[in-house]
Amino acid sequence: MFNPTKGLLSALAIATVLMMSAMVTCAQTTGSVTMTATVSNFVELTSGGAVTLTGNSGGSVITDGTANSPLAVVVNLGELGPSNTNSFVTLSAPLRLRSNVAYQLNMVSSVAGAGATSFSLKDTDVGFGLTPAARPANLAAGVDTNATPGDPTVGGSTDVNGRWVFAGANSTLGAYAVSGAVLSGPRINKAVSANSATNLTFPAIFSIKPQFFDPAPAITITAQFTVVAL
Amino acid sequence: MPLYSITPIRLSLLTILLVVCAVSSLGQSTTGTVTMSATVSKFVEINSGGAVTLTGNSGGGVTTDGVANSPLAVSINLGELGPSNTNSFVTAQVPLKLRSNAAYVLSMTATVTSSGTTASRIGTADIGFGLGTVSRTGLGVNAGADTNATSGDPTLPANGSVNGATGRYEFTAVRSNLSAFTSATTALSGPIIMNAVPRSNANGLTVPAFFAVKPQFFENGTTTISVTFTVTAP
Numbered sequence: 510m511f512n513p514t515k516g517l518l519s520a521l522a523i524a525t526v527l528m529m530s531a532m533v534t535c536a537q538t539t540g541s542v543t544m545t546a547t548v549s550n551f552v553e554l555t556s557g558g559a560v561t562l563t564g565n566s567g568g569s570v571i572t573d574g575t576a577n578s579p580l581a582v583v584v585n586l587g588e589l590g591p592s593n594t595n596s597f598v599t600l601s602a603p604l605r606l607r608s609n610v611a612y613q614l615n616m617v618s619s620v621a622g623a624g625a626t627s628f629s630l631k632d633t634d635v636g637f638g639l640t641p642a643a644r645p646a647n648l649a650a651g652v653d654t655n656a657t658p659g660d661p662t663v664g665g666s667t668d669v670n671g672r673w674v675f676a677g678a679n680s681t682l683g684a685y686a687v688s689g690a691v692l693s694g695p696r697i698n699k700a701v702s703a704n705s706a707t708n709l710t711f712p713a714i715f716s717i718k719p720q721f722f723d724p725a726p727a728i729t730i731t732a733q734f735t736v737v738a739l
Numbered sequence: 740m741p742l743y744s745i746t747p748i749r750l751s752l753l754t755i756l757l758v759v760c761a762v763s764s765l766g767q768s769t770t771g772t773v774t775m776s777a778t779v780s781k782f783v784e785i786n787s788g789g790a791v792t793l794t795g796n797s798g799g800g801v802t803t804d805g806v807a808n809s810p811l812a813v814s815i816n817l818g819e820l821g822p823s824n825t826n827s828f829v830t831a832q833v834p835l836k837l838r839s840n841a842a843y844v845l846s847m848t849a850t851v852t853s854s855g856t857t858a859s860r861i862g863t864a865d866i867g868f869g870l871g872t873v874s875r876t877g878l879g880v881n882a883g884a885d886t887n888a889t890s891g892d893p894t895l896p897a898n899g900s901v902n903g904a905t906g907r908y909e910f911t912a913v914r915s916n917l918s919a920f921t922s923a924t925t926a927l928s929g930p931i932i933m934n935a936v937p938r939s940n941a942n943g944l945t946v947p948a949f950f951a952v953k954p955q956f957f958e959n960g961t962t963t964i965s966v967t968f969t970v971t972a973p
Contacts, residue, residue: 580771
């Protein structure tokens with residue numbers, strides 16, 4: 510039998526449920542997505558392209574540099590004794606840097622297999638220098654600080670013993686037996702895409718004056734560059 | 740897909756992806772190497788040490804003189820070597836210049852060709868020879884003791900005399916005439932000559948090579964004396 514009171518209560522209950530459902534539906538009309546991200550310090554060193562070897566006698570480029578590829582150049586400088594009548598044996602290896610922060614390029618070097626007498630070729634007999642040009646307009650504005658005197662074949666003279674001495678501080682590998690800064694500066698790249706070709710390219714120049722060094726059949730000179738973010 | 744449909748799980752995956760991307764950006768190349776190999780070979784060099792000095796000659800003269808630091812290619816006409824030349828000796832002093840970045844040996848070989856046919860013709864034993872005082876001076880020249888295998892100036896009294904039996908003048912000291920050098924024979928040796936200096940440094944070891952002939956009643960004719968110096972790094 511129909512009970513009016515019970516029916517009313519049921520109707521109210523149903524209406525309440527419907528209203529609550531409607532209210533809940535209204536609460537789901539907005540939403541949010543929260544993303545976190547990072548821009549890390551980015552510094553990059555790669556080859557700036559093919560190397561140039563001059564003044565050599567019997568030397569050659571074994572593994573050349575390829576622009577925008579890892580720097581892993583291997584060069585045979587050839588004869589460094591007096592039978593090489595050229596003024597200098599010079600290797601110019603282009604380096605390529607990119608960064609979104611201030612950077613410092615360091616170098617550490619070694620000379621092995623040259624002998625150990627006072628007449629042996631030493632790290633101080635290997636001239637070194639960087640010759641970066643002013644930054645082009647497509648790079649972030651800034652001035653790079655060259656810790657080397659530049660082209661090592663410029664200047665220089667013989668010492669009291671007649672041995673060739675490269676001019677200026679940090680002008681030979683003798684200054685880099687332990688890692689030291691060779692170039693530094695503010696951020697290099699503007700806010701451009703990662704595949705942008707804009708970069709700071711400059712030559713690293715290694716130079717040796719052929720002299721009456723002690724004979725040595727297998728000299729190895731290694732220079733390792735590392736770029737870090739400041 | 741409505742934004743509100745992104746579940747917490749999907750949100751977590753998106754966050755992980757972003758983190759991975761950020762981390763992967765640290766994989767850029769930050770180091771590079773330049774490796775250079777090289778050689779310093781043994782180097783020995785002989786050049787002229789300068790102008791030749793010819794003394795005691797009668798006729799003759801220096802045909803091609805020595806020029807310091809130029810290849811040694813001296814040509815000399817010793818002139819008359821017979822008794823009409825009244826000088827005690829006809830002597831040619833030829834300066835040699837050596838440079839090296841290693842120990843060296845200077846050897847010499849000589850030939851004497853005469854048109855004569857008798858025992859009185861000029862032979863190798865009649866040509867006195869010796870190396871004089873060795874000089875290691877100048878910037879970049881290494882100090883060192885050289886060994887002179889000859890007896891020095893062949894005209895020194897101690898280095899020759901008249902043979903009491905034959906009357907012929909003979910150079911008698913050790914390696915004091917060209918008969919000791921009919922095949923390549925060491926005349927001088929020593930340690931490294933140059934310090935580590937550029938080749939443009941013009942200094943080096945200098946030593947005079949003396950050639951002397953005592954004018955005698957040699958058989959008449961023409962004579963050619965040829966001497967070749969060779970420096971090596973043993």
